[in-house]
Amino acid sequence: MAKTAAILVIGNELLSGKIRDENVPYIAKELFALGVELKRVIFCQDEVDVIVSDLNALRAAHDVVFTTGGVGPTHDDLTLLAVAQAFGQKVVRSTEIERMVRKHFGDGTTEGHLRMAEVPEGATLVRSGEMPWPTVSIENVYVFPGVPQILHLKFPLLRDRLRADMPFVSRSLYTKADEFELADLLDAVAAAHPKVVIGSYLAWDAPDYAVKLTFDGTDEAAVNAALDHVRDGIVEGKVVRVE
């Protein structure tokens, strides 16, 4: 069984169309490269009860869960409170983060700044030398900010602990055949190679092909066999290239 993951994207601003999510595509690509199967993403509003309920459902059903957004000092930043509630924990002030906050803001340190040191009791802080501000983690949940630039600094530190034992093998076939011509062949190949996930994507704007087919799985021989099965079944001259 592949290692599985889910993302809980927290924030009214994404649901009202004010801000466009940039984090799901980034995390999705990272996880695929690590061999982790992202099975589910939920975008929810900034409401503690909703976050708690979604997080509890996702963490029970997946090996690892990421939250993005809702981390900060203002009234709509409810993620850490909700994560704590989901685990039946209180929010406490991390002495380690408090020390960092006081060092950073010096004599100007305010109660607002110190809200950044609040974490669920029992949380782990994931950090490295290059990225001193830690990522809060509790059991199989990792809490990320919504700002993509900060997430991009923090996520790579987790790669080693997330990487699955068996990476995905992914191959692609580009063809001039359309999806109608391919449908019966793909039905047969999908049935004959149950360990391979076969995707079929209409190319709306591509100059030289009509459909991109993808073949993903952890068994390289099976992935190659499924691709060869499709290549052999497509009318001569309609395979543009294979990657």
Add this chain to the structure above:
Amino acid sequence: MAKTAAILVIGNELLSGKIRDENVPYIAKELFALGVELKRVIFCQDEVDVIVSDLNALRAAHDVVFTTGGVGPTHDDLTLLAVAQAFGQKVVRSTEIERMVRKHFGDGTTEGHLRMAEVPEGATLVRSGEMPWPTVSIENVYVFPGVPQILHLKFPLLRDRLRADMPFVSRSLYTKADEFELADLLDAVAAAHPKVVIGSYLAWDAPDYAVKLTFDGTDEAAVNAALDHVRDGIVEGKVVRVE
């Protein structure tokens, strides 16, 4: 109570990072302009049981639900089958769409082409003169393809039936104050104006302000009062502009 909506985004290709979703930002902006509150988005895999379960939960809890993706002739296009199952209906061939398919493909019409005419029994077809290919709808669910260019042709036809009685009023305030300075003020304003949704967004790259604050609601006087309350509370000279 505002009219509420949810989106179910269907497709392995988005979860594996192969394709980036373009439809949620588009639909989110459209709904906000129509006064419809998008409360929830789920990205799920191409699995009938999962789609059925998610769709049934979403349509019970929201006034309107949109699905995107999984519509087409290949093995991974399972949305219409799942929508039918969610409503306890069979998939049947629409005589109207069949006629359009046969007209379009002529003597070359295949069984594969005719799969495009399959709809849940009891479905409604939403169309207009300019966009002859209809959108399949059943009760409060609308089924859209994943290809953004097609969705952009189809969605505008629904505007009139989706529009809420009371549109959202949305205003913004840009400030040089940081979120730490603003936190207590925003707590107080949010408590004093419960009908207004106040958002606070860190500007990572903006040249002339640190934080954008947004004020949304259906009561224009309340939105303006909340904005004025914040403007009066910010240290002189730190309000950059108001929109």
